[in-house]
Amino acid sequence: MKEEIEKQIKEFGFPVIADEKSGALQWVDMRELKVSYLMCIENIKPFFEALKENRLVTTKCRKCGRLFFPPQKDCPTCRDSDMEWVELSKEGVLETLTVLFVKPPSFGKYNPYTVAIAKLDDGPRITAWLKMDPTKARPGMRVRVQVSRREEEGYLMYELVPVEE
Ligand SMILES: [Zn+2]
Numbered sequence: 001m002k003e004e005i006e007k008q009i010k011e012f013g014f015p016v017i018a019d020e021k022s023g024a025l026q027w028v029d030m031r032e033l034k035v036s037y038l039m040c041i042e043n044i045k046p047f048f049e050a051l052k053e054n055r056l057v058t059t060k061c062r063k064c065g066r067l068f069f070p071p072q073k074d075c076p077t078c079r080d081s082d083m084e085w086v087e088l089s090k091e092g093v094l095e096t097l098t099v100l101f102v103k104p105p106s107f108g109k110y111n112p113y114t115v116a117i118a119k120l121d122d123g124p125r126i127t128a129w130l131k132m133d134p135t136k137a138r139p140g141m142r143v144r145v146q147v148s149r150r151e152e153e154g155y156l157m158y159e160l161v162p163v164e165e
Pocket of ligand 1: 066078
């Protein structure tokens with residue numbers, strides 16, 4: 001699409017493309033959009049309070065016993081909000097990982113980073129940054145959730161680190 005736009009700028013003078021269905025010309029904005037958003041966390045406040053104390057908690061459906069991570073207010077199976085907060089073990093097994101060199105715009109300023117999925121010993125899967133040399137990471141290795149501060153914003157976050165054996 002970028003090539004088509006550049007061609008249009010050369011030939012037509014403007015960054016426009018024709019709509020696939022109608023053929024109508026559309027202006028393609030060439031400026032980057034900076035996005036900031038608000039998200040209500042009132043329903044999952046205990047999650048953040050626990051993280052502050054270096055603990056990991058999540059919600060469990062009182063009816064079917066399903067654990068959710070990240071925490072959810074409602075159980076999609078029971079269609080009910082009868083949830084309780086439970087503490088999770090912070091250890092598990094690394095399942096998969098990927099190193100991101102081409103990052104989404106909101107993460108563009110970070111160096112390449114590794115995103116991994118681990119299955120916690122309590123069952124739920126957790127997706128987080130993996131803090132280790134990715135060439136030394138192997139599926140099946142033990143990892144744990146570590147609460148740390150995100151550089152350079154300074155707020156608390158969780159990441160996966162290898163369990164020293
Ligand atoms: Zn349920």
